[in-house]
Amino acid sequence: MLEQPTPAKTAGNFTIHYFASASSFTSKDTEMLPAPMRLLELFPALEEKYPGIKDMVLYSCGVSLDGEYVNAEADDGVLIGCGAEVAIIPPVSSG
Incomplete structure (x- = not known):
């Protein structure tokens, strides 16, 4: 069976x-951003869209790209492609 293109992939x-805090800061759980993006x-890009998010939220967050943790501030040539899934994950604690 062929996979049908989704709006995210075609757009x-x-x-x-x-x-958590990233959702509270943006008032969103999910949104679409244009691809490709380094x-x-x-x-x-998030700081431009949500002024203050970098210092208040992102400094302590992990980032995953298609289920794998990545370093969002490393210049390693990684592209976020069309249809990709990125997650902004604040630190979690256990107790």
Whole structure:
């Protein structure tokens, strides 16, 4: 069976998921952003869209790209492609 193209794949977007403090700061759980985007450009793009998010939220968050943790501030040439899934994950604690 062939996979049908989803709107995210055909529209040239990727999905970004916000959790906990990131969700509270943006007032969103999920949104679409234009793809492709260099991973290194993600935090500046979010800071432009949500002023203050970098210092108040992102500094302590992990980022995953298609289920794998990545360093969003490393210049390693990683592209967030069309249809990708990015998650902004604040630190979790156990007790």
